[in-house]
Each structure stands twice: as structure tokens, then as C-alpha cells.
Amino acid sequence: MATTAGSAERLQRAAGAWRLEFQQLVYNSPTLLRPRRFSVQGEQAILQQLRELSGHEPLVRDTERLFRGTLPDGTYIVRDGRWFPELLPDKLPEPQPEPQPEQVEATPGGQKVLEELARRMISLETSVQELQGQLERAIASLAAAAASGALAAAQVRQEHAATMAMPAVTAAMAGAATAPSSSHVAAPQPVAAAVAAPAPSAPARKSITLPAMSALTDLMRGLAGPDANLSPCERSDWGGLASAAPVFFAVIQDNAGDEAGSMIFDLEAALRLAGALLMESEEVIESLLEEKVMSDEMLDAASEVCNTLTSALNKVSGNPHLRAGKMQPFTDARAAQLAAASKRDDYRYNHGGRFTLVAC
């Protein structure tokens, strides 16, 4: 299995043992590379691996600094070539009175306080994203329930989502308005409790946030030229469309392999985007469209297009790292799953065809 140089992602210390997770591109078919996550354990092995990842020299020095220190078990993530503690919602520090700027600069721990503030901002952004997702899901379920006549049940869910969201918003705002006065404040705080507390009826895994149309359009233009454009369109009846012409979909998975969403393309969009990636002439695309043929090469290229579009999902703050699977023909089972999607965006591609982004 051939790989590329890769990038470090996470450093964990558990029971005194260190473990590094990093990502590399590996061949998953004779022609295509996909990101895959690896791990190594042990201080020397980690340092050796980091040295072999190109451009990680500052990270090697920071890793050595961590290894020299006496640190509690925890997880560190890469930010600007340095390791920072990963703050999960239940590990957010307790808010403290905000120090005056001159105090921050004057105290020896001023730098640490600033770093703590930066970390808190990242955590707060994540919290807001989660709250936004909860509200969107609640609104979507209410609309669906109203359409099916089950309004009463939906009201219960909506009320529950609102009660879950409102204290969290309030607490998050309170947390944002304060700042830690010291660099080590580890006690859980109301923000963490509000955000982390799962609702009894809420799904175990939060839905991903779909990217803005402008982000997708930018990728399309890189792929297919400056005149490529997307426009929102009415919901596509993919089950019905699949009975008339080939329809394809690719599953979007998180690092754990759980399905987080999917992309659905009609034949024309799939062929035109795959053709753009392979720089095929318009004549070739037109002839494939006439024959309604999706060759293996074009299917591979279309899968790669999905991978490219997935980068827009990965750029959405709060989304986990996602990757697209191989494109495959649309099935009835997929159509049934689509009905239960938490969110979907339907687009028309101005060069021809349509596609849909779906969040589970």
C-alpha cells in the first residue's frame, strides 16, 4: 500500500502511554488515493513518525516538550504547528472573572491565559454550531410532522429541543462574556453541562451541517471552469428519477465509518463533473449521455468528484472529518433512507444535471 507524507492529527496520553494519530493518502484502487488514518504508540515511535511527516519540525519540538512534562492523561490536537489540549464539552473550564488586559500582559501566565481564551473561542464556536443543528432539526421535524398530521407529537419534540437549547445559549453567552484568570481551571461549568447533556429523545449522533452553496460553487469552478454555477432547485424525486434514468449516490462517512450523509447525482451531473475532472471533451460527454453509459473510469472519476466536494463539508466548523465513499447506483433502499434525512440541499448544475447533498 503506497502512501503520501501525511499529516499529524491527534496526540493522546492514556494511562501514561502516548499515541499519535495521523492521516495519509493511500491507494484504495489502482488509480485513486483516499485519506486513511494510522496510529503509532510510544514516545520514540511518535517522534520518529513526526520527523518523517514533511513540514512537522515545529510539531516534533512541541511533542518533545509534552513528553518532558508531567501531564495528566488527555488528548491534544494540532493548531498552527503546535499541540493544544482538545476541549470536549464536558471538559470546558469554569468561567472566571475577566482579567484586565494589563494584568494579562503583566502576569507570567499571560500567554497561557490568551491561549486559554483562544481555546474557549473554538469550543464556543462548536457549541453554537451544535445548537444551530439542534434548532434546524427541531424545525425540520415540526414541518414534517405538520405535513403528516402528527403536530402534537412534534410539538413535544420541539418544546424539548427548545428547552435544551435555550439554557445552553444563555450559558454559552455567559461563558463567552467571561474569561479565565488562570491557565488551569478544570472544573466543569454550566456551558458544558448544558451542551453535553443529551436529550432523552435526541439522536445519539449530531447531524452534520451542510456547506453553503457558495463553497460548493467555488469547488465546481475549480473543477469545471469559471462559468460553472449551482442554483438551488426544487426537491428532486430521486426514486422517480431513478426509474427513468441512472442515478448515482456516494455515502459520506466519518472517521469511525458511520454514515453522516450522502451525495446523489443524476447521470448528467455525474458524467459532466467526472468529465470535467478528466478534462474530457464535450463530444465525449455528449456521446456518453446519449448512450446513458457510465463507464468504470467515469465512475471512478465521479467518486473522486464526490471526494473533492466533501472538502466543502470538512471546512464547515463543527463537522467531523468526513470522506466520500465510492459512487454507486441509486437503490430503493437508499430512496427510503432519503425520506428520513434530517436535512438536504438540492442543486441544479448549470452545465447540466442536478445533485443533492443529504445529512443523516
Place this chain on the structure above:
Amino acid sequence: MHNNPTDTGAAAPFDSVEHWTEVVRGCAANVGPAMGLPPCQVLATLKAPPAGLTGVAITLEGIKPHVLIGVLSNQVGRSAIARAVFQMAPDERPKPEDEADAVGELANVITGHVKAVMSRLDTTMRIGLPSAVSAEAFSARTDQITLRVSFGSVPAALVVTRL
């Protein structure tokens, strides 16, 4: 298998095609704006360049041949590269020889940057003469990687072949 640390603890060597490709990727990202092109964005990684593309390939060799770096594009891309490199008007149509010169210049600059980065591998490394190539010259092989890139909306393929 070049690297699967979970199994072996080994990593991609400095002289592997994967490492060369990473360097080419980084250098291409830098040279676009310097040559009047938008920044280079990697869209996909392929083992062989798409059929029908043409361009220029340049070798890097020193104590031994190291790599062949190819810059390929289609007609639209070659014209756009020529307009950018020679600062032509958007509606101006470059001559075929101008297109070849422009793509060759782009390949030359990218290869020059790669040589600078990789010179610690071989201090005698030098840039070879550019030669016109087509995609068909790069059949799929294990020690070759094709980066499907775009300089803004200008499509291109960068082919790195370990020699």
C-alpha cells in the same frame, strides 16, 4: 507498500514518489501567482493523466535520474496558461508554439522550485531539457502519481514519475 506504521512503523522515504509528489504539490502552489496564474489547487490524485492532454516534461537528475515532472493540460488550459504567462488579452488567441512555450515555462519554474527543495538529496541535481509529451507517454505505473490540479479555473495535470 511504502508505509503503514500501524503494521510496520515504516514511513514514506524521502526519495519516494509520494514525497516527490508532495514537494511538487507545494511548489506548484507557490508558482501560480508568480506567473500570472491563480494559486494551484489539487482536485484529485490519479495514477495516470487523463487521455488527450499534452504538455511538457522535464527530468531532474544528478548522480542518477530522479524524477520526470510533467505539466499537461487540454487545449483550453494551454491557451489560458499562455495568456497568463505572456500577459495576453482575455480574447487573444495564442499560437500553438506560444502555448507550448508557456506550458514549458510553467514546468520549468515548478521543476526549479522542486530542485531547490530536494537538492539536499543530491547536490549535483540539475534540470534536464524540456520535452513535449502527451498523456499517453505516462502509462499507469506504481511509481507515478498524477495530480489533477486547477490554477483558478485553468485545468492541468502534474505528473510525477520516479525514474
